[in-house]
Amino acid sequence: MTASPLPAVTLASASLAATVAVSPRSSMLRPATLLPSGGDRRAARRMTLSFAVPILLLLAVGRPELIIYAAFGSFVGMYGRDEPHQLRLLHQGQAAALLIGGALLGIFCAVAALGPWALIGCEALLAGAASLVADRFGLKPTGPFFTIFAFGALASVPPIAAWWAPASVSIGAAAFSVLVGFSGWVGTRLWHPGAARAVVPPQAAAAAVHALRYVLAVVAAGSVGHLLGMGHPYWAMAAAAVPLAAESLNGRIRRGLHRMFGTFAGVAVTALILWPRPPVLILAVAVLALIYPTELFMQRHYGMALVFFTPLILIMTLLAVPGDPAELIRDRAAETVVGALAGMLVAVVVREPRRRTVSPR
Secondary structure, three states: OOOOHHHHHHHHHHHHHHOOOEOOOOOOEOHHHHOOOHHHHHHHHHHHHHHHHHHHHHHHOOOHHHHHHHHHHHHHHHOOOOOOHHHHHHHHHHHHHHHHHHHHHHHHHHHHOOOHHHHHHHHHHHHHHHHHHHHHHOOOOOOOHHHHHHHHHHHOOOOOOOOHHHHHHHHHHHHHHHHHHHOHHHHHOOOOOOOOOOOOOOOHHHHHHHHHHHHHHHHHHHHHHHHOOOOOHHHHHHHHHOHHHOOOHHHHHHHHHHHHHHHHHHHHHHHHHHOOOOOHHHHHHHHHHHHHHHHHHOOOOHHHHHHHHHHHHHHHHHHHOOOOHHHHHHHHHHHHHHHHHHHHHHHHHOOOOOOOOOOOO
């Protein structure tokens, strides 16, 4: 393994340090901005359970190659993390419809063996449509990232079983995640009559422009990735969606930088994990171990979360489609740069529409 973790870790450390808040009343750093809260730990435990049961069942029946399908279903558990039980149930149900829709479309495209340009076009259209839906319902995590990531990843996996088998795994894992998210009600029996999510949908023009950003960024990243001969252009397309989830231009630039530097550190961690060439069972256990810190830092610090999320995704990819780990790591780093830069460029070029003001008569 030729990848060296030192430059990546150095860059990531610089990015992490730059985001630690400084109190306006003193020069003391506030490290609490990076420390997970009790809510973060509860959400991480739920996500770990949501991942663990489907993965352990697949290992028990000797089908580790299906773990990637279970994972994208389990990502439903990342939604509605801080809400009361009935609102989390609603939130995760809406997210499941989007995520499983993207996963099923990806599985069908893999069966149909669509060409790269067709896949790029499909993913771009899906990004725009999912953006409108996510904005309408106020889904958090915001944007269509997990939907298009599920589509691109599963569309790129050669069919390894009849289509209904991986589809059933994704649907079952999503349903189990929703069940885990609601399970706390059994112990507390707390209900909140009349509770409602405070969702203020963006104006139609703003939502349309935001969806257009996703379409343009995904098309640009996927096209560049494919023309450069990269092996996993869907990674570039998914990375292009990441900066656009932030609300402001500065936030989008910062999030794009987090995506790059966090990924660099993450591929270094991946190289360390894969260097001794561990067996399949150890790789599956590594996936389980990585999901907890991923969710622990996902809202607290996106760049830190990617240090763990990146090896999780790469190991799942290797389990589904065995290949050269060095090539996989190289593709992930390069395509993340292409995608993040595409997303940031679109964020700079395509600005917010001006709000109409009515002058008093």
